[in-house]
Amino acid sequence: MKLGWLKEIIVNNWPMFIRGAGVTLYISIIGTILGSFIGLLVGIVRTIPMPERGIKRIILKIVNGILSAYIEFFRGTPMIVQAMVIYYGSAQAFHLDMNRAVAAIFIVSINTGAYMSEIVRGGIVSIDKGQFEAAAAIGMNHIKTMLHVVLPQVIRNILPATGNEFVINIKDTSVLNVISVSELYFQTKTVAGNNFRYFESFFVACVLYFIMTFTVTRILRAFERKLDGPDNYTMMGNQMQV
Amino acid sequence: MEKVIDIQHLSKSFGAHEVLKDIDFSVDKGEVICIIGSSGSGKSTLLRCINLLEKPSGGKVTYKGKNILDNKHDIYAYRTKLGMVFQQFNLFNNHNVLSNCMVGQLTVLKRSKEEAKAVAMKYLKVVGMEQYVNAKPRQLSGGQKQRVAIARALSMEPDVMLFDEPTSALDPEMVGEVLKVMKELAKSGLTMLVVTHEMGFAKEVSNRVVFMDKGVIAEEGNPEQIFNNPTESRTREFLSRVLNAK
Numbered sequence: 255m256k257l258g259w260l261k262e263i264i265v266n267n268w269p270m271f272i273r274g275a276g277v278t279l280y281i282s283i284i285g286t287i288l289g290s291f292i293g294l295l296v297g298i299v300r301t302i303p304m305p306e307r308g309i310k311r312i313i314l315k316i317v318n319g320i321l322s323a324y325i326e327f328f329r330g331t332p333m334i335v336q337a338m339v340i341y342y343g344s345a346q347a348f349h350l351d352m353n354r355a356v357a358a359i360f361i362v363s364i365n366t367g368a369y370m371s372e373i374v375r376g377g378i379v380s381i382d383k384g385q386f387e388a389a390a391a392i393g394m395n396h397i398k399t400m401l402h403v404v405l406p407q408v409i410r411n412i413l414p415a416t417g418n419e420f421v422i423n424i425k426d427t428s429v430l431n432v433i434s435v436s437e438l439y440f441q442t443k444t445v446a447g448n449n450f451r452y453f454e455s456f457f458v459a460c461v462l463y464f465i466m467t468f469t470v471t472r473i474l475r476a477f478e479r480k481l482d483g484p485d486n487y488t489m490m491g492n493q494m495q496v
Numbered sequence: 497m498e499k500v501i502d503i504q505h506l507s508k509s510f511g512a513h514e515v516l517k518d519i520d521f522s523v524d525k526g527e528v529i530c531i532i533g534s535s536g537s538g539k540s541t542l543l544r545c546i547n548l549l550e551k552p553s554g555g556k557v558t559y560k561g562k563n564i565l566d567n568k569h570d571i572y573a574y575r576t577k578l579g580m581v582f583q584q585f586n587l588f589n590n591h592n593v594l595s596n597c598m599v600g601q602l603t604v605l606k607r608s609k610e611e612a613k614a615v616a617m618k619y620l621k622v623v624g625m626e627q628y629v630n631a632k633p634r635q636l637s638g639g640q641k642q643r644v645a646i647a648r649a650l651s652m653e654p655d656v657m658l659f660d661e662p663t664s665a666l667d668p669e670m671v672g673e674v675l676k677v678m679k680e681l682a683k684s685g686l687t688m689l690v691v692t693h694e695m696g697f698a699k700e701v702s703n704r705v706v707f708m709d710k711g712v713i714a715e716e717g718n719p720e721q722i723f724n725n726p727t728e729s730r731t732r733e734f735l736s737r738v739l740n741a742k
């Protein structure tokens with residue numbers, strides 16, 4: 255590697271690298287957030303207690319079946335192939351010319367959603383049954399129990415897994431270059447295609463990817479610690495005690 | 497006496513296993529009833545059928561004259577009328593002590609924040625936990641957790657309190673603080689249904705003792721009668737077993 259080339263590539267192309275990194279971060283952040291919402295919704299629905307009989311039971315069975323199929327399908331196929339199928343498929347089938355960025359966010363979100371659904375479901379069933387019963391015993395229904403008791407604990411517990419998904423998304427958005435989304439990998443390919451310095455160009459991309467994932471990991475870890483709050487409590491009406 | 501809960505021919509099966517068989521049982525306002533019996537005799541299931549944590553397989557349960565097994569009956573509103581205290585406390589881990597006692601008032605009873613806080617503080621004082629409002633459940637001892645769980649149930653201002661072995665999961669030195677609170681509540685005229693192995697408590701505070709055996713109410717009566725003069729031989733056997741074990 256010639257340091258001279260590296261410097262020149264950076265000096266000449268930094269706006270493209272920065273824009274590429276920006277698009278990568280943007281798609282990953284929005285995709286992770288939307289995906290987490292999808293995961294929460296799917297997770298909540300999949301843990302609704304099955305009614306013993308009646309039309310509600312049939313509807314819930316059908317909905318659960320569809321949701322399982324969604325999860326299995328998106329976890330069982332590569333995102334790069336999903337991108338091609340969804341982008342070109344929607345163009346062909348519906349003559350829909352999807353905006354590339356929208357398509358990218360859509361693909362990342364539903365992909366993340368499939369993984370997060372299972373993580374959320376695991377998080378919900380890991381909350382001890384006693385808390386569900388205590389909530390039921392004071393008159394809370396499933397939604398109230400979820401909102402006020404279960405999900406706050408689940409969200410805290412799955413935060414590391416969510417951060418992990420975020421980091422995976424930062425890396426995996428690179429496959430979206432197949433539908434020409436101008437994220438970091440795509441931009442780097444363009445830069446390298448112009449100067450034929452593949453190694454140096456991708457070395458710059460490599461460093462940028464690492465800076466993004468490393469920073470995100472640190473920020474999330476600090477956030478987790480903040481959420482956990484202080485280890486001690488203060489006694490009320492007892493301020494004399496130091 | 498005003499009948500609060502009336503149970504007729506209640507049965508409950510888990511699969512082929514019949515856990516409650518043809519139970520007839522009623523609770524008057526202001527009564528303190530202790531339910532005793534060996535493990536597996538169906539005591540918890542009886543309590544849980546009353547607040548519908550378990551769905552009865554047969555029979556009738558009426559609350560203040562209303563059939564609670566009717567499909568049109570609002571089970572969520574009904575459950576606010578019954579407070580439940582569990583063996584394992586079951587506090588909400590994401591809420592601090594004060595908030596554990598407020599969340600049901602806010603979300604189910606739709607009380608204002610000010611009112612909910614005032615009510616919660618009132619009952620936290622009753623159980624002697626008002627100094628710990630900021631503590632999270634994981635920072636409390638078992639006895640403290642159970643007292644908060646009692647305050648949480650009381651904060652809904654229910655008509656009847658159900659206790660399912662409230663002291664069985666506690667270290668021996670913490671049993672006293674919880675029983676003391678429950679004795680105060682009993683004296684205050686609260687209607688209470690207590691599943692317990694604390695025979696001293698049952699003797700001292702209850703108006704009626706119910707002995708369950710293998711899914712049926714084998715014998716019931718006032719504490720003197722049950723403890724000093726049981727008519728059934730299985731009651732005698734059970735009592736001699738638990739009293740000698742102490």
Ligand SMILES: Nc1ncnc2c1ncn2[C@@H]1O[C@H](COP(=O)(O)OP(=O)(O)O)[C@@H](O)[C@H]1O
Binds near residue numbers: 534536537541
């Ligand atoms: N959810 C359940 N599924 C199957 N069997 C159960 C369930 N709950 C309780 N049982 C059975 O019902 C019987 C009575 O249980 P329980 O009411 O908990 O007794 P107790 O509280 O008197 O110890 C036991 O044999 C127990 O194994």
Ligand SMILES: [Mg+2]
Binds near residue numbers: 539540541
């Ligand atoms: Mg029990």
